[in-house]
Amino acid sequence: MDNPAAVDPAVLDAQAAxxxxxxxxxxxxxxxxxxxxxxxxxxxxxxxxxxxLLELGAGQGRDTLFFAAGGLQVTALDYAESALAEIGTAAEAAGLGDRVHPVAGDARRPLPFPDESFDAAYAHMLFCMALTTPELERLAGEVRRVLRPGGLLVYTVRTHDDPHYGAGIDRGDDMWEMGGFIVHYFDRALAERLAAGFELLELAEFEEGPLPRRLFRVTQRKPAGAGSGRPGGT
Ligand SMILES: C[S@@+](CC[C@H](N)C(=O)[O-])C[C@H]1O[C@@H](n2cnc3c(N)ncnc32)[C@H](O)[C@@H]1O
Incomplete structure (x- = not known):
């Protein structure tokens, strides 16, 4: 692109509201x-x-409750606190309250968990939200830190093949706003970049919804012999 738009942090921040x-x-x-x-x-x-399991960007919990019903302990992080409250209520109603742990937090900030807290992390359409590339790199590093060695990260993102890519308002750094929602569209190179320090196991394409959205499902693993990745850490 000849004149890429500049990223405006205030515009990205407004996505939370x-x-x-x-x-x-x-x-x-x-x-x-x-x-x-x-x-x-x-x-x-x-x-x-x-x-x-750590779920990032859990939204209203369609996947959170499924994982809990499947026997996992699920920590569900999102910055939409009312949606997290809905998840808590639904989990109690389904008798899954002891397996679902909603946590309010912004995925652009350090994750509020100690090193090596989780066996796996999952994020359906969180990495393709209004996060800049440096924020995505930091998030991948944070996920790596909180995963135990051998831990899995499975995330999905909308791609350059998505029908909405390049449409609407250019928010810079491959982010486009449509109907008030900002989406960071991925190519393979960005997914490969976020696999630094992980083993990339799978990069699969799939579609979702009536549009349909076109997405990657990325599966990567923290190497079994790896420590937290923090300076001075193991
Ligand atoms: C496209 S929705 C997906 C929700 C859920 N994963 C699903 O598939 O039903 C994206 C979710 O990410 C959350 N989100 C976006 N940016 C975030 C950030 N920086 N920190 C935490 N949550 C964020 C939104 O509040 C929303 O719940």
Whole structure:
């Protein structure tokens, strides 16, 4: 692109309020059924003996409750606190309250968990939100820190093949705003960049919804012999 737009941090920050308003107006915005990537991730978690899962950008919890019903302890992080409250209520109603742990937090900040807290991390359409490339790199590093050695990260992102890529308002750094939502569209190179310090196991394309959105499902593993990756850490 000849004149790429500059990133405006205030515009990106405003997405938190936009998501809060959206969830307040739309119960079950993404439906109640677990997503396809969650189904695939649960299978992989089971085959690898995962007990504790960190879900980033859990939204209203369509996948959170599915993982908990599948036997995992799920820590669900999002910056939309009302959606997290909905998850807590739904988990209690389903008798899964002891397996679901909602945590309010911004994925652009250091994750509020000690090193090596989780067996796996999962994020359906969080990495393709309004996070700049440096923020994504820091987030991948943070996920690596909080994963135990051998831990899995499964995340999905909208791609350059998505019908909305390049449409709407250019927010810079491959982010485009449509209908008030800012999406960071990925190419393979960005996914490969975020695999630094991990083993990239799979980069699969899939579609979701009526548009349809076109996405990558990325599966990567923290090497079994790796420590937290923190300076001075193990
Ligand atoms: C596209 S929705 C996906 C929700 C859920 N994973 C699903 O598939 O149903 C993205 C979610 O990420 C959350 N989110 C976006 N940016 C975030 C950030 N910087 N920190 C924490 N959560 C964020 C939004 O509040 C929203 O719940």
């Amino acid at each position: 936009h998501w809060a308003r959206t969830f307040a107006a739309h119960a079950d915005m993404f439906g109640r059924e677990a997503s396809e990537p969650a189904r695939a991730a649960l299978e992989r978690c089971r085959s690898q003996g995962v007990g504790e």
